[in-house]
Amino acid sequence: MTPLRVAMVGAGGHARRHLEVLARRPDVTLVGHVARATESALRQARRYGGRAFEDVNALLQHEQVDAAWICVPPAAHGPSEAAFVAADVPFLVEKPLSADAATAESIAADVAAAGLVTAVGYHWRALDTLAEVRERLATGPPVRLLTAAWHSSLPAPPWWRREATSGGQIVEQATHLLDLALHLLGDAEVLHAAEVRRAGEVRRECPTGYDTPERPTTSDVDVAEASSATLRFGTGALGIITATWVLAASDAVELRLHREGERITITQDALTLDSGREARVVRTQDDPVATQDAAFLAAVRAGDPGAVTCSYAEALRTHRLAQRVRERARTGVG
Numbered sequence: 001m002t003p004l005r006v007a008m009v010g011a012g013g014h015a016r017r018h019l020e021v022l023a024r025r026p027d028v029t030l031v032g033h034v035a036r037a038t039e040s041a042l043r044q045a046r047r048y049g050g051r052a053f054e055d056v057n058a059l060l061q062h063e064q065v066d067a068a069w070i071c072v073p074p075a076a077h078g079p080s081e082a083a084f085v086a087a088d089v090p091f092l093v094e095k096p097l098s099a100d101a102a103t104a105e106s107i108a109a110d111v112a113a114a115g116l117v118t119a120v121g122y123h124w125r126a127l128d129t130l131a132e133v134r135e136r137l138a139t140g141p142p143v144r145l146l147t148a149a150w151h152s153s154l155p156a157p158p159w160w161r162r163e164a165t166s167g168g169q170i171v172e173q174a175t176h177l178l179d180l181a182l183h184l185l186g187d188a189e190v191l192h193a194a195e196v197r198r199a200g201e202v203r204r205e206c207p208t209g210y211d212t213p214e215r216p217t218t219s220d221v222d223v224a225e226a227s228s229a230t231l232r233f234g235t236g237a238l239g240i241i242t243a244t245w246v247l248a249a250s251d252a253v254e255l256r257l258h259r260e261g262e263r264i265t266i267t268q269d270a271l272t273l274d275s276g277r278e279a280r281v282v283r284t285q286d287d288p289v290a291t292q293d294a295a296f297l298a299a300v301r302a303g304d305p306g307a308v309t310c311s312y313a314e315a316l317r318t319h320r321l322a323q324r325v326r327e328r329a330r331t332g333v334g
């Protein structure tokens, strides 16, 4: 099998997460890396193979690319996707689709018009434990209540800490839980949303190891310290989502489904089926990011946009919901 020629846009933590997966695959050759600073792209190229380019247009001028990964901060989306759509290069882009609503809408329209194979890094959908959840939900009593929590510490990247560059905690982080909720229960409307903000800005240190000469060692934080949303699904189920970053360490990152006689808890590490009398725990075996990346590569080879774990169009539904929650929390309308 001829290896697919793959390029990576972004040279941060999550680009590395994918590159560790891609570097182990004999059916992939890494040909190019793009970052904001040339030095970052060069470092990555030296480690994983391929060449460094100053932007996606330069990459496409010099290399034949069969598939690309886009792992840039939320506010940096747009130009890379436009260049790949114009060159007919399939791409897998990390969530969220953008910090705002409009950029994602515009990219989605271009992707749909081009009929391009695309995938989005909502990798919770690729958890191997979900097959059993889908099977159980297809029979038995309906889910009445979904609760989901992302209770954690402040992420390291300075861009995460500003709503203008990340979109905030619901749009950037709890979006994984919104996506899984929509994936399992279908469409939802926002009944209520609220958030807690400090009056002034908070200056916080960036954790050691993140700071490099190009990156600050402290940064201002203006994202809400806590957010909540109440949803109603088309199935009639209620959904309550809560998020906070004020803890010293990750506490709860989970989604729970409640139906008559059963509570189903999904985390990245395990699925717990609890009847109240006994609980069965099923551990996650396979790396969901590797599963998601493999599905995308197979879809590229087959030229089949439907063979991915999450398409751009499906991710847009999630992004719209996250933006509606954010709008409702900020303004009371939306």
Ligand SMILES: NC(=O)c1ccc[n+]([C@@H]2O[C@H](COP(=O)([O-])OP(=O)(O)OC[C@H]3O[C@@H](n4cnc5c(N)ncnc54)[C@H](OP(=O)(O)O)[C@@H]3O)[C@@H](O)[C@H]2O)c1
Pocket (backbone or CB within 6 Å): 009, 010, 011, 012, 013, 014, 015, 034, 035, 036, 037, 038, 040, 041, 071, 072, 073, 074, 076, 094, 095, 096, 121, 122, 123, 157, 172, 214
């Ligand atoms: N699926 C998941 O669970 C998951 C987990 C973590 C992150 N993510 C997502 O992955 C994305 C990247 O996050 P990260 O943690 O890797 O961030 P990061 O460590 O800050 O890295 C961001 C990278 O993007 C590069 N960059 C910034 N603007 C760019 C532009 N306009 N064109 C090209 N490259 C640009 C930066 O270049 P320099 O190196 O030159 O600064 C840096 O290499 C985010 O959207 C995040 O939400 C997803």
